[in-house]
Amino acid sequence: MAIAVLNALDTARTQWYHMTAIVIAGMGFFTDAYDLFCISTVSKLLGRLYYYDPSTGKPGKLPVSVNNLVTGVALVGTLSGQLFFGYLGDKLGRKKVYGITLIMMVICAICSGLSFGSTAGSVMTTLCFFRFWLGFGIGGDYPLSATIMSEYANKSTRGAFIAAVFAMQGVGIIFAGLVSMTLSALFLHYCDAPAFKTKPPVEYSDVFSTQPEADYMWRIVLMIGALPAIVTFYWRMKMPETARYTALIEGNAKQAATDMGQVLEIEIQAEQDKVAQFKAANEYTLLSGEFLRRHGKHLIGTTTTWFLLDIAFYSQNLTQKDIFPLMGLTDKAENVNALMEVFQTSKAMFIVAMFGTFPGYWVTVLLIEKLGRFKIQLIGFFMMSLFMFIIGVKYVELKGHKYWFAILYGLTFFFANFGPNSTTFVLPAELFPTRVRSTCHAISAACGKAGAMVGAFGVQTYTLDANQNKIRKAMLFLAFSNMLGFFFTFLVTETKGRSLEEISGEDGGNGSNGVTGSQYEAQMTPKPVTS
Template sequence: MHWEEEAYSRTDKDGNPVSFVEYEKQALGKKLGGFMTGGDLMLYSITGVGFFLDSYDLFIINLMSPIWAYEYWNGHYPPLLRGAVNAASNIGNIIGQLSFGFLGDAFGRKFVYGKELIICIIGTILVISLPNSIPTPTLKMIWIFCFRLLMGIGIGGDYPMSASIVSERSHLHTRGRLLAWIFSNQGWGTLTGSVATIIILSCFRKSIKEEGHYNELDAVWRIQMGIALVPAFATLIPRLRMPEGRKYVESRALNTPASPVSNVHHERASTDPETNAIQNIPGLASTSDSTIPKPQKLTDLPAIPLNITDLEKLDPLTSRKAKLNAFFVYFSEWRHLKTLIGTASCWFLLDVAFYGTNLNQSVLLADIGYSTGKTHFDVLMRNAIGNLIIAVSGYVPGYFFTIFLVEKMGRKWIQIQGFLVCALMFAILAGGYTKLSTGGKFACFAIAQFFFNFGPNATTFIIPAEVYPSRVRGFAHGFSAAVGKLGAILSALLFNYLSGSTVIGLANVLWIFFACNMLGALSTWFLIPETKGRDADVVDFREWQEAAGEKVSKK
């Protein structure tokens, strides 16, 4: 595709390799309206819709659960069963994030991209196809649980694949902004879920509220879920047609037995006995320890003049084992493992609080006295309006602050300040829960939502997409996201149980959220590097050069 080759190959118009600095200058001068390049816009349209879909599917459950409670349980939806159904897609996320992240690194982005969307589409169709002939509410919820789990596998697969593709096709000095733009579609997905629910309920107002036909709530939730199929089908074909990225292929070449970096790691460096130079990468001039470039800064390192066709020849069956072991070889070094622990732990701590709040926002609105009404219909409408207000006042604006400031403030500081402000809001809510007014509690939740998204909810996605080299990025990002989803599952399963007055109560659950945010700030400070202006593939290649030079000099 023209947009991919023009925007992301590190060569000039004559096909000659250019330095990263010169490449960035040329690319940044091609912005449409001073905002995005043509390639950025195409990338946004393909991957951004996926995150819109992800968010809509994941958070619409918050608005569907009260409907199921009235339709199937007469308002008494068992807490543990409700938690399990809420957690189903997050359980599937873990499977999808790990499997698609691994497959994307081992076999290529092109090989797997779009397949995750097919799984998501199938899962969604099966959820809304719930047979009314199933005899009991519990069995109905088991059906929904199983196919929301399947849908979640597809959603989970989108995280590492879209993150890797965007990172590998973005320009260094706008990469964080574009990743934030892509991820901000979660905000639009959540907002759309609230608006769609209000519109759908309004359409059924007469039959449900005035005529008392509450059985028509069955149509309401099926339409709510089915709307997600529209962006899914719109995105499917472009994803299946997306070509392999040059940067991924170049980075993957370093995993093969024929490449120096693999040989260095396994202490089998192949050298020319006369020139003492590293061999084996087609298109790469031999380099000895005396000719290894010594740039003043990483972005000055010249581009690697690799030919994509030649590199694809480095992908025989004999190289498969090396590719599959690349993740473990790379993270056998403590400096890399420490970063992985940091990205995974921060994502876990965030999701305990973030999903504990968002998957149960309807419960929180009811508990603080906002979702009230004379009829079930009134309660459902107030609940949808409350979710909409929080999305408009806090959830969506937070993403846009990240978009505009991520390249100025850096990822690390945005993540730390977000954790700290959210911790403050949960401390205020927990400490003054019996004294705060409904308006005060509502404001604290809205502020927390703002700083989740102008903070760790955005940056825990951005940082793993930037800090790891392309050859391990998919699985490393998927692993970090999967550990995060463990936190989401814990919240989904335990929130309704623990928040009950007979256990520890909602105020003490909010103290748990406070502790998670404080620990997240500390983990960010000590374990995660700043990724602003950092090209992980250049760093990775530079580490190989240094290791190769040391190895060759010893020989």
Template sequence: MSIYNINTKFDSYELNERRREALAKIDNAEFGWFHIRACLVAGVGFFTDAYDLFAINLVTPMIGMIYFNGALPSDLDLGIKIAASIGTFIGQIGFGYLADRLGRKKMYGVELMIIIVATLGQSLSGNGYVLSLPAALIIWRLIVGVGIGGDYPLSAVITSEFATTNRRGAMMAAVFAMQGFGYLTTGIVTLILLAAFKDSIIANTQNLDYVWRLLIGFGCIPALVAVYFRLTIPETPRYVLDIENNLNKAERDVANVLKESRNHLQSEDDANEGIISNPAVVKGSFSDFCSYFSKWENFKILFGTSMAWFALDVAFYGIGLNNSFILSSIKFSDVEGDNFSTCWNAAVGQIIIVLLGAIPGYWVTVFTIERLGRIKIQIIGFVMSCILFCILGFAYNPIKDHSVPLFIFLFAATQFFQNFGPNATTFIIPGEVFPTRYRSTGHGIAAGSGKLGAIIAQVGFSHLKDRGGLNNNIPQLLQIFAIFMFIGLVVTFLIPETKGKTLEELANEHELSSNFRQVNNALNDDDD
């Protein structure tokens, strides 16, 4: 294998210009089928993630009815719900690091295979002498969470690095918006299954066992569809340029993606024999990572994105995984002595909330993010969510006692402004603001911080909601969520606006330019 030898000032500038030209082609490309395919392949993963995460919201009440003659004990309910969040935290940090270390392509698809295996494991779990059903579900949901966690940094970074500059935010938002359809589908599938087994469930509640197992198992189908396309997606040109440090291969990959003529490029065989390397590329390492983030201008971005995601997820998962409790507390879903109607109403309530709030919120973000910008949308979302949680928290009892429709509307509005706001932007911004060598790691850290918030929310919700009586403390929890929305608003001002900027501008490209100057000065000194 031969290495391109740089021995003149002209050569170093030539490599710099070739790199910039390759990046400019990606940044300024016409929006085409490849971009649509990238969004679909990444989006199906998020559809699956949301389906698997939020289906459990409808499953745990069924398990309580079948195996515990009523409600699932609070510690088991907490264990089953929090297991996926713990696994997601592990997956976000681990896959984030591995995608920078081993490559986006090598890791993409692995997380879906984990999800498929663990989803099947959940749906086939049973009671045993050594391992109870709830314990088995906790283990499988921990594993499925690892796969779900891996999807966050991988899908964000791959979409970001393939996207054009003026459509990058919309593409990433569209990928993330598939969560809304996954959330909606859990309710729709539940209604279909309940209708199919209605007579047998009314005759014997034990037949709900068919429903929850099929409901969980359905999550495998979209993942199976997407896994092939993820395994065959090309490596991102930015990873090839800045981490593999192979300029020639990156140029060829860009030409392949954009369907350009490749006559002026090396053939496949030539490219394998000769690697054109860039001597000024900064290598990723632990010491360089510490050096890069020890600078306040860089650390404040990592802290701001992480803390904003943490604050959001305290509220987002605090209510998202506990919709059934909240709907029960306002007497919307709980029908005494009728398990079928209770499950049916819980699914209907979830569908209503998603259709009124989550899905519109996601897609308003998609269509406005390139005009309004990320930061403005994030600020709007945090401000409105804070106000709505204050209203729901302080006027909880009067609203639920006198107007259930108003409560549902306000509750759905919080979902709208979380999704037209920080739930989308906290995913998008970390995929843009870090350099290529740490982009996936940085996104994984920010996303993992969010899951720490989700874990804290679940533990807090489980232990506080029933103090003083069943669902007695829900108003106080909604007030706490308002405080976290305010915290998220404050830290948003540490984060730069990314609209209209290339990834290299956002990642302090001047560092690379400085390296080129050092290389050229060294070469000139040698010439002298």
């Protein structure tokens, strides 16, 4: 059943409003990534500031439980926010709750930097409280941005547009390293304490404490995360509700045609009768047998692959500060003061992000409509598993060849992003029907954050002392989890080149009819002509 407004969206040429939507939604992900990953650049500084004991003669260090909470509590908030806002996105509309997430991110980013208390424990408690609610706001951005972009895009470039929104996460990670590196360099320039003291004399024993100015630095780093969210808020409020939500859920064909007619600059017929029939034929709920028959396998596929991917992805990102000294990219904590440690950690994070993480996102944007989501996800999972397996098996030998170590480690980041880190975000925004699209994306994303918590509270704890045997075993474990992700990918279907209604079966068909990605590719391959 063809509906004019949906057909106009699917066949629209790429134009200015598409680019605007990518930037508006993408800036949310820029902010998300910055806020989630900037904590890795300053977490060691927090230990040196608040847990320094002069009697030990060593730099201060966050206790394991505190470190896990500081770096992982935002993930708990993100998981909660994904489920909450994802559900509201289907019940109240995508646009109505889209601005709320940004407001939360602005307020909580600022409050994180203003964390207060008279003891180390009280400062960390305040910080964790605000970072939980920061994560809650970030969580809402996942299902809402993905759903809005998928429902705005045309069918020939939809995957590239959704991937481009998500690729702003890579820019956010780069800026997390760049901002921390720049600020630490500026503070170092204006501080009197020596940057390096491999064997400090007695009078310089305070090299292991921290310059007082450093307490301002980490706070500024966290508060800067509010700026892009502030800039984006106005433009988000100007976006119209998606035509698919207005027509297929609210049943208002006239408003949908008016809204999309304005952005596409064409006249679109309302077709209220067709919309009413379409809406009535797709009333089944998430917990119905009809949904289970049509999309149960897809939901298992999107949740498991995102869960397994994020175990590796967040383990990599949150523990890289502990791996950098082993790679020779940073000095050991005993040999540098606190601000120099932040500078070196941020610089290493920036380099890995610039040459490993960032390119992977944009290669996905370039190739997703050519190779398809299914193939890219398989390639990414397999290559991540391969490189992590090599690092795990050859870890002792690689420690003596830091450049080879850095190359292999960077390739795991590249194939995470030219691979499942991008496609697990794209697929849930395309596979499920309009009525539950935001909720299903939220469930898939929340499973991803559950995997991230395994990385933050499990893998990170296991490798916190940078024990080479533990890191080797952790890499082998991550290689195994990635290979599981490779096999669970066969539960999803290829979605490129088809309308959302055709994929989900809302157009009167049966969606992909349970066809997996490999089967779909086989069906779409031209058969040789025989005489």
